[in-house]
Amino acid sequence: MSLASMSEIIENYLKNLLEQARNGVIEIQRNELAQNFECVPSQINYVLGTRFTPVQGYLVETRRGGGGYIRIVRLRINTKENLQNLLEETIGDSINKKQLEGIMELLVREEILTKREAIILINVFNDTLVSENLKDMDKLRAHMLHIAISSALRIDL
Numbered sequence: 326m327s328l329a330s331m332s333e334i335i336e337n338y339l340k341n342l343l344e345q346a347r348n349g350v351i352e353i354q355r356n357e358l359a360q361n362f363e364c365v366p367s368q369i370n371y372v373l374g375t376r377f378t379p380v381q382g383y384l385v386e387t388r389r390g391g392g393g394y395i396r397i398v399r400l401r402i403n404t405k406e407n408l409q410n411l412l413e414e415t416i417g418d419s420i421n422k423k424q425l426e427g428i429m430e431l432l433v434r435e436e437i438l439t440k441r442e443a444i445i446l447i448n449v450f451n452d453t454l455v456s457e458n459l460k461d462m463d464k465l466r467a468h469m470l471h472i473a474i475s476s477a478l479r480i481d482l
Contacts, residue, residue, distance in 0.1 A: 349399035382431035
């Protein structure tokens with residue numbers, strides 16, 4: 326099985342656990358999870374580090390050692406202030422395409438945007454719109470996203 330497909334399987338498994346959890350929080354043992362999927366613990370770290378980030382609407386807490394655990398908390402956006410704070414903390418003054426896609430996924434999951442609206446925004450902020458300097462594109466993308474979200478915040482959630 327390829328690395329990408331194993332990562333997707335682990336990601337989907339964890340997201341299903343989070344969906345079933347009433348409070349949006351799960352605790353798992355890294356080694357136990359790695360054994361279940363017959364992979365190395367670093368594969369679990371990779372999935373957590375790339376697919377469960379604050380930009381994507383998750384907090385991951387870890388404690389190492391014999392009794393160590395991983396706690397994944399699915400962030401909820403239930404007020405305009407929560408949304409604004411999350412976006413200000415995660416966007417900053419620069420955002421790359423992968424981070425943008427994570428934020429759009431979060432906004433769709435929280436039913437703030439429709440899937441169609443998210444796809445439109447992702448395409449609007451596409452790298453092909455600007456010059457070769459990707460750092461400039463990341464700054465432009467962040468600025469445009471701030472404007473879009475600020476406009477959306479004027480509408481009741």
